[in-house]
Amino acid sequence: MAASRRFLRPFLYTSAAATAGGGALYYVYRPIRVPGSDPASVPPPRYTDDGRFNPPRFPLVKTRDEQIADLKRSSGSESAVDTVKATTKGVLERLTMSKEEGSVDGRGKPNHEEPYDLLVIGGGATGAGIALDAATRGLKVAMVEREDFASGTSSKSTKLVHGGVRYLEKAVWDLDYNQYKLVKEALRERKYFLDTAPHLSNWLPIMIPVQKWWQAPYFWAGTKFYDFLAGAEGIESSYFLTKSRALDAFPMLKKENLFGALVYYDGAHNDSRMNVSIAMTAALYGATVVNHVEVTNLEKDANGKLIGARVKDRVQEKNGEKPQEFSIKAKGIINATGPFTDAVRKMDEPDVPEIVAPSSGVHVILPGYYSPSKMGLIDPKTSDGRVIFFLPWQGNTIAGTTDAPTAISQNPIAGEEEINWILSEIQAYLAPDLNVRRGDVLAAWSGIRPLVKDPHSKNTESLVRNHLITVSDSGLLTCAGGKWTTYRQMAEEAVDEAIKRYDLKTKALVNAPRVSGSEMIDDAAPLDGGCQTHQVRLVGAHGFSNTLFINLIQHFGLESIVAKHLTESYGDRAWTVAALSAPTEQRYPVRGLKISALYPFIDGEIRYGVRHEYAQTAVDVLARRTRLAFLNAQAALEALPTVIDLMTEELGWSKKRQEQEWKDTVQFLASMGLAKSKLSVTRKDVENGKAGEYDEHERKLYSRHDQPADTMESDSKFASGEKPIVSTDSPVNK
16 A cells, blocks of 8 residues: 555656646647638638629618718608608619629618617717617617717727736736726727727737846736736737847847846727727618717706707708708717717706816827837836837837826827927837937827716715716716727616616617628627627628738739738728729729828728718818828828819819818818928918928928938049039139
8 A cells, every 4th residue: 555655646746747737838839719810701702603703792871861861850850851862862872882882782771750769979989889789789779979980089099909907007006906807807808809800900919128137027927917817818928038039029129228028918909990880880780870960959858857969960061051950869868978078968967067087198100110010019117107108000100108187179289298208208218229200200199088087986086997887867878988998898888777777678680781791691690689799790890801802902903002901991891992992094003092102091992981981071081081190190181182082072072162171181180290380281282292391490390301411422423522512623622
């Protein structure tokens, strides 16, 4: 017995060690599913045996006029003439689009004269998310936005889909359970984000430079805990890089005092295109979503309970017409207006205390050569204790953000002090031979983050870092705060509360549209009346794969960079965008006229934005359908004539409307970092190539290059010290 025990114990120890080691190895090297790497749920179209090509046939949303007619119909304020006009115009537009693009009519039946279950005010990430959630639960929902989808905070984020390593650090050191919950929730939502829109989001490795040896175990423990919290929702594990490997992965880093680096994984996305896609997916599932419609007042019954809102179409104002106000009737109203939350709350109760504490976050865009194309960087402790990100985005580099109290405005302007602070913090991490100049800033903007104070808290000064849902006595449900990553969770909780407060009845969707454009997938299968947005794929997701761009190149003859951009911005709808693109009249590329020589945005995107995504202004296109204004304010100015001309073809703008669009867009570009001297530039100046001229002062601020250099001495045909523009016989050269 003693002998067997002597042999059994080492065997058990060895087995346990082998099992533990094998489990650890499997966890580190286990197969992982990278979003977007799977084959498309709907394979790309093929040529038939007889040589015919069958393009995808995607369902169409209602036209904007038809959506407005539905809004009016909820209160019986639409006339018969309006109905005929909207329906006739919609049918004609749809026949044209179907013929040109191979689309199918996916409209739902006209809404009957009955109130909506929910009216959502605000078309940002939260408002669009609520509309999608409610529509997929079988509720009748409308969403109106005063400006454009994502026109505020939702287009001015850091472009990250993340749990927040800084929040995790605070949770640990402050023993703050709410911060811990926020991180845990965000990590779960991050995975849903990447699953439902793989074409608009991706995993991004982010480097934390380690400058002291003792920081390595601290950062290692933090990133590993971050991995652990992600659990099954995570992907690659974080890892340590030696100094040489860190410099190989991020060559722009400063070598001095660099010990190594930790790399962890988070998500990145195209924020405004994500927002627009959420809104358009909601429209396909039956929601009435309309941009550029402003709420002017809230309506109540005799008992003081909310029953609807008065609104006006601001596009009529832009066209020089007097806008007609009309009512929208709804059983419940949700306020999801971000920084403008208190303005809507005061429509309901003028004396209500404010709950939003607006905070300004400034970002700058630098050329892409300042960062690797597939690696970001975070400075967890800047000179004043804040966090700064330095990330690749859309071929350029984004850096930010600041965090300071601010006043609320529609298009805040980034201050020079904040821009210079960001540049100085970046310079501290980059190699000394890389001089980050003010002239390298291609665009700069300020976004307003709506931090909120709990009105029911005894300490009214304390800010809530996650979101807040409150309901007023009259029935106004307000959903405020939070962050982009948790928009879906916020929407789910808001709709849950609305169903309870307004006694709404959900139902399964039995005739849901084929969002994928294929009979292979039943998009209605999971829609049983409960919240299913964690598995509702957005427009463009079904047919997307990382190799889809090759099919576009082969069929349409697109330039490679353009094809890749289209698939990563529109997913499978890139087929429609490419079909709407004009021939180049060149051997290659065959289709796709660029609106800016520096970027892959093409003419088909403008037509698609107008016809399928409710783009109504040049700013809608330059800032939120494409991202040109955010990437390069000067390039956006130079592309403006082309954009206005194409939108005029689509929307029939008058000369006066074109002039107004020019003024409004140039004014908007000022908030994107356009030089002040350009605010008075005319279309003729741009077309004559004068838009790039600067005076000496502005050249130092905005120009990306120095004055033309003298000829290098090694290449000069003149003797050293001799001035080439002065005759050799001149006394100057003697």
